[in-house]
Amino acid sequence: MPILNRVAEMQDEIAGWRRHLHQIPELGFDVHRTAAFVVEKLKEFGCDEIVTGIGRTGVVGIIRGRRGDGPTIGLRADMDALPIHETTGKPYASTVPGTMHACGHDGHTAMLLGAAKYLAESRNFAGRLAVIFQPAEEGGGGGKEMVNDGMMERFAIEKVFGMHNRPSMPIGHFGIRPGPILAATAEFTITVKGRGGHAALPHHTIDPIVAGSQLVIALQNIVARHTNPLESLVVSVTTFHAGEAYNVIPAQAEITGTVRTLKREVSKSAEERIRTICNGIAALFGVTVDLAYNTNYPVTFNHPDETEFAGNVAADIAGEEQVDRSLPPAMGGEDFSYMLEARPGAFIFMGNGDSEYLHHPAYDFNDEAIPYGVSYWIKLTESALPAKAGT
Numbered sequence: 341m342p343i344l345n346r347v348a349e350m351q352d353e354i355a356g357w358r359r360h361l362h363q364i365p366e367l368g369f370d371v372h373r374t375a376a377f378v379v380e381k382l383k384e385f386g387c388d389e390i391v392t393g394i395g396r397t398g399v400v401g402i403i404r405g406r407r408g409d410g411p412t413i414g415l416r417a418d419m420d421a422l423p424i425h426e427t428t429g430k431p432y433a434s435t436v437p438g439t440m441h442a443c444g445h446d447g448h449t450a451m452l453l454g455a456a457k458y459l460a461e462s463r464n465f466a467g468r469l470a471v472i473f474q475p476a477e478e479g480g481g482g483g484k485e486m487v488n489d490g491m492m493e494r495f496a497i498e499k500v501f502g503m504h505n506r507p508s509m510p511i512g513h514f515g516i517r518p519g520p521i522l523a524a525t526a527e528f529t530i531t532v533k534g535r536g537g538h539a540a541l542p543h544h545t546i547d548p549i550v551a552g553s554q555l556v557i558a559l560q561n562i563v564a565r566h567t568n569p570l571e572s573l574v575v576s577v578t579t580f581h582a583g584e585a586y587n588v589i590p591a592q593a594e595i596t597g598t599v600r601t602l603k604r605e606v607s608k609s610a611e612e613r614i615r616t617i618c619n620g621i622a623a624l625f626g627v628t629v630d631l632a633y634n635t636n637y638p639v640t641f642n643h644p645d646e647t648e649f650a651g652n653v654a655a656d657i658a659g660e661e662q663v664d665r666s667l668p669p670a671m672g673g674e675d676f677s678y679m680l681e682a683r684p685g686a687f688i689f690m691g692n693g694d695s696e697y698l699h700h701p702a703y704d705f706n707d708e709a710i711p712y713g714v715s716y717w718i719k720l721t722e723s724a725l726p727a728k729a730g731t
């Protein structure tokens with residue numbers, strides 16, 4: 341089944357919703373206007389049940405198939421934007437200074453709405469479809485909050501599927517893989533405390549900048565010398581703040597960074613190693629080193645059977661040669677991981693063409709991708725919940 345005719349007809353309407361959402365980006369859990377827009381549309385489509393406030397500002401819509409006596413599957417889109425000042429210069433650019441849809445969640449939300457509209461009209465499936473619109477994917481863990489709010493049990497969701505656009509992958513292409521597809525993430529803050537003083541009298545100080553610099557270098561050894569080269573691990577120091585004057589050695593330095601892994605064991609061992617290095621640097625330089633280590637999103641782990649199923653659906657839409665079923669994992673994080681920990685399912689990437697990369701101020705979701713994403717959701721629903729012949 342290539343792109344559905346009806347979906348091709350709907351493209352302009354869906355692109356209109358996408359551009360509207362693009363103009364009103366909202367951050368984290370504060371997605372009130374976006375959620376209200378989603379609710380208004382779901383009502384208009386004749387959704388059987390619409391529940392708001394799941395995971396604070398998440399929305400779930402239930403659409404019953406022609407035969408209601410089947411399982412429930414969940415399709416998830418994310419609604420939040422990023423604290424980035426948009427530079428696309430597009431006529432539908434963000435109207436909120438310093439906030440933009442730089443990850444394409446406007447496109448994800450619009451495409452799931454498009455599928456909801458089609459499926460609420462045709463209802464050519466058995467069982468129930470839950471369309472899940474989550475807040476706070478970009479940090480904050482909206483997906484986790486929705487799961488913790490009992491979403492899976494409340495709507496009896498048996499399987500869940502997610503999708504993300506990917507720049508540099510051609511339009512009409514899909515990529516997926518069984519097992520880990522995105523990394524587990526953790527953030528650390530290291531505070532190095534020494535004794536400040538005159539820069540000309542370093543022997544009267546305990547310099548936190550020199551100690552902190554050694555610490556940054558030592559952290560590089562975790563990947564280079566401590567981890568099996570066949571495993572995936574990123575340890576990146578991303579900020580280093582200390583001092584304010586040319587002639588003063590400060591009393592304190594603060595270093596922050598992120599850790600990305602594809603396995604829980606590797607993540608655990610990296611955390612232990614960071615702790616050991618902090619203690620070692622403290623002993624070596626006579627500074628005190630405090631480590632705050634926060635584990636964040638878990639690995640986004642695709643379940644094998646659902647991954648094969650999702651790959652088949654994508655191949656049906658796009659053609660087998662357009663589907664990469666062994667896409668290399670990426671070291672970004674994704675809080676759909678919490679939904680995949682709660683229920684079997686799969687997360688797929690869909691091409692966004694030759695656009696700027698995600699989180700770039702000139703990134704824009706490509707509306708040409710809409711028919712592929714919407715058709716994928718529709719085909720997935722009708723295949724996962726087949727309406728019996730003659731009903």
Ligand code: NI
Nearest residue numbers: 443444445504
């Ligand atoms: Ni995203």
